[in-house]
Amino acid sequence: MADPVLALGALSADWQYVFGNVDYLLGGLWVTVGLTVASLLVGFVAGLPAAVVEVYGGRYSSALVRNVGVVLRGTPIVVIIMLAYFAFGLSPAFLAATAALGFRSGAYQTQIFRGAIESVDGGQMEAARAVGLSKVQAVRHVVLPQALRRSVPGFQNEVTIVLKDTSIAFAIGLAELFTKSADLYQSIGHTTATFELIVFISALYFVLTFVTNRSLEALNNAVAIPGGNGR
């Protein structure tokens, strides 16, 4: 095993600066992971019911959900996060970032779940109602268990998007991975390490997306219905 100090010595000064601050950067990595999980959770809790309302709700409730979604999906995330932090005064920054990323993700998750719900054959809903289940029971016991399974690939996309978009919390100074790298390359005397720092944190983002993608693919296989979707 090579002596780590000797190994570092073979690197340029800028890379030595990066590896010398790994602990500092990993601190930001955990904030990134926490922010991703919290935002996806908020998005799920908001998005799933919103999708059910959009598909099965009355004229006004589904129109309301649809329009809120259009606004959220049509606004740049940096605007949403600035509004959350500076205009609505959500504090600390982690809360503002979670709210912004969470509700924006909720708007996208609504579309994922809506598509999945609509893909479940209507005949099954009818059969459930014909057995005497109420609409709510039919949605809960027949439609959602199938729709959630079909949502996994779309959700997988959403996870990677939210994960990378947490870097926008840089705009409000939240100490996540990207902000921490910026702290380092903006320090006096270290601006030459900008490229090295960006490459390093990109690798960390890549590892995270790779691991989550593989995990969700495994989940997708684990929940697949034996025999497929044959009725």
Place this chain on the structure above:
Amino acid sequence: MSDEPLVRVDDLRKRYGDEEVLRGISFEMGRQDVQVLVGPSGSGKSTLLRCVNRLTEFQGGEIALDGTPVTEMDVDDLRRQVGMVFQDFNLFAHLTAKENIMLGPRRVLGKSEAAAAERALDELDRVGLSAQADSYPGELSGGQKQRVGIARALAMDPKLLLFDEPTSALDPELIGEVVEVMEDLAEGGMTMLVVTHEMGFARAAATDIMFLDQGTIVEHGPPEKLFENPEHERTAQFLERLTRLHGETR
């Protein structure tokens, strides 16, 4: 109320927009009757069936179950008493055969898991599918799926079973196994209202056959009369054609 017919349909009218698809249908069914509905596509037979359990609403006339107009009953309560078997099976794809049958008894009748499972296995046995209890719909043949569909309806102890072209989506060689189950049910005294082209079943099991065309009853009577001695030329032609196409399949 024992002299009351189980089903009484009186001047039933149903419109889709400007188009009247049922134009004054009246008939009665006693307990244990097997009423077969035939007619060309678009004649309104499936619509009539769906009016009975209110999967579709109607605008005029009345349908009464056991003397109570269905429009005055709680819709879920009505459907608890009236089972339905669909052309496309409509099994719940994420549930096994057994779980498909258990869902209604569990969630609608409030039965325990164990009681619902026991009943489901009984019904699977009745339709000859005990070995498939833990198979998912995607793992079953069309004929097996439809038999699960029938078992699912039976597990609710319905007063009346509706069949909406139960064999029309099946490969010809799978029709027999489903018709056999239906004939067993008819023999066992189940009251059935059946839309079908299976003339073999109609001859063997029907109490009455009703020939519908363009939303009205052309002719209504026991199978012997409609097959051997129909009043209308149209009835004779139609039944002859059906028998040629979907005659005695076994």
